[in-house]
Amino acid sequence: AFDEIPHSGMRKTIARRLVESKATVPHFYLDVEIRMERLLALREQVNQSAPRKISINDFIVKAVAVALRQVPAMNVTWTDTALRQYHEADVCVAVS
Known part of the structure; x- marks a missing residue:
């Protein structure tokens, strides 16, 4: 048995x-x-006094952003004509 729940516009876009x-x-x-x-x-230690709790994912995303800034050759995307090397680190995480 199951229930079908229609996709929201946001879910479809994601x-x-x-x-x-x-x-x-x-x-x-x-x-x-x-x-x-x-x-x-x-x-x-941080979460003892923080107004909001910090997750392990928060630390991992920060570490990835720092690494991308330190190794610019990894902060790229492929296009049909060239590698696009970004000046800023933009880390996105999809969660469900």
């Missing part, structure tokens, strides 16, 4: 853009193991 991105942007996948003890301790 889905269309994710499919377009997957079809037109080169992708690669990484699998690494990392030690998180220090980050988890920092998060706990």
Whole structure:
């Protein structure tokens, strides 16, 4: 049994853009193991006094943005005629 819930306009737009991105942007996948003890301790310390709780994702997005600024060759997109290298880091995360 199931219920069908019609897609909202926003959900349709998100889905269309994710499919377009997957079809037109080169992708690669990484699998690494990392030690998180220090980050988890920092998060706990920050969240003791923060008005809003900071998530692990918040730290990861920040780290990605910093890395893109430090390694400009990774902050690019492919076009039909050239690599487009961005001056700013714009990190987007799709969540459901």
